[in-house]
């Protein structure tokens with residue numbers, strides 16, 4: 001489960017709820033600027049999220065795949 005504001009992953013509902021109360025992005029949800037993230041970081045993010053074929057993707061393909069994962 002993750003914070004709806006900042007998209008940080010939490011593995012317990014209790015810590016998530018405590019975090020949400022004080023989330024820095026509560027009133028201003030974060031918009032991830034994937035274009036600003038280096039290619040190799042995008043690739044490791046994609047692999048962490050289990051996106052298939054991430055190792056062979058171009059930057060634009062990684063960005064599309066990561067955006068799809070957000071919902």
Ligand SMILES: [Zn+2]
Nearest residue numbers: 003005006023
């Ligand atoms: Zn948060």
